[in-house]
Amino acid sequence: MDWGTLQAVLGGVNKHSTSIGKIWLTVLFIFRIMILVVAAERVWGDEQQDFVCNTLQPGCRNVCYDHFFPISHIRLWALQLIFVSTPALLVAMHVAYTRHEKKRRFRNGEKIDIEELKNEKIHIRGPLWWTYTSSIFFRIIFEAVFMYVFYYMYDGYQMPRLVKCDAWPCPNTVDCFVSRPTEKTTFTIFMLAVSGICMMLNLAELCYLVIKICMKECRKTT
């Protein structure tokens, strides 16, 4: 059970997405999950080991590390990716439920268009439109919430080289040095930029769906 499982699940949802949704999925896989696994995890790999404090007091380094890094960036990103991918499951569940209903009606003897049943693509209309639009809405909310959490927890998106710590049992204010701060700042800004792009794609998809449905309604009334 790893990121491959998420890839398998979201790959299934891809069939029923709009074109913008497919682009979003590609950006998510290549520029977020892949970068997290192959690059970012290595950068943060030695974060506690190489967090050095200018003191010999046992426990001081541990306490200071815990104070300045309550949740590691890597873990927050992993959570963000999971939360942001989950709304797509609503769409997958809705599609599965629709298919199940159609099969049930077919078995009960109703005349169903077998071609459409066999055909895998299900169009985004009616209740599915609402599910799809809600999933995009939740995605945007989760992205924004996580971006804010990062900003709030780490006072911005820059990783400092030096932090001053005076938590007990450190005897006085102690200098502690973070490992690879520049590289971490670079990756933080990269991930922030890609989150921003994903949010823009989601907003564009939302506008596209809303405009499409409004135009359809207008054509119906005229």
Next chain:
Amino acid sequence: MSWAFLRDLLSGVNKYSTGIGRIWVAVVFMFRLLVYVAAAENIWKHEHDEFECNIKQPGCENVCFDHFFPVSHIRLWALQLIMVSTPSLLVVFHVAYRENREKHHNQKLYRNPGKIDGGLLCTYLISLILKTGLEIVFLVLFYKLYNGFKIPRLVKCDIKPCPNTVDCYISKPTEKMIFLYFLVATSCLCIVLNLSELSYLIFKYSIKCYLKRHMKKQQ
């Protein structure tokens, strides 16, 4: 989810590539991706731990390492591999769009949706230009960040909290330099392949256009 994803992606792209494009995919797999995973990653694995400074001052090593290696070579290499492979997706998207259009209109709109002509040719050329551009950008980035492609054995550091100028020793500098040169050589090879493919396609389709016009005039 790791490099296997990129490998599957590029295998998918291979179907719609020209002969030179397939050579490019093979070079990226064998000489860049495989070398990265099988060899280069291990060389840079303990770069921080094995970076030693001639001082006991806590924090000095951290700060000096961060100053001399703002972004590690191996991370730049990984980013380069990912960025350089991504433009090929434009072609995959365009072919998928063509196939979708044919399904939507329920008739054959294209002789072969995967054949490189018309709009798909433009997309293919744009992807080649983007690939080449990104390769050059990363090579320049490497050059500018590390003052050339040399890795010194010893660097002198005098940033706070180091009390004076301190000697710091980089681990495995020769091995890292060899692999860095290897990376530069394979990047240049890929640039040459991309430019040849670009010239080949432009030349081929110019001749085609010219012949078509010539035939029309004769008629």
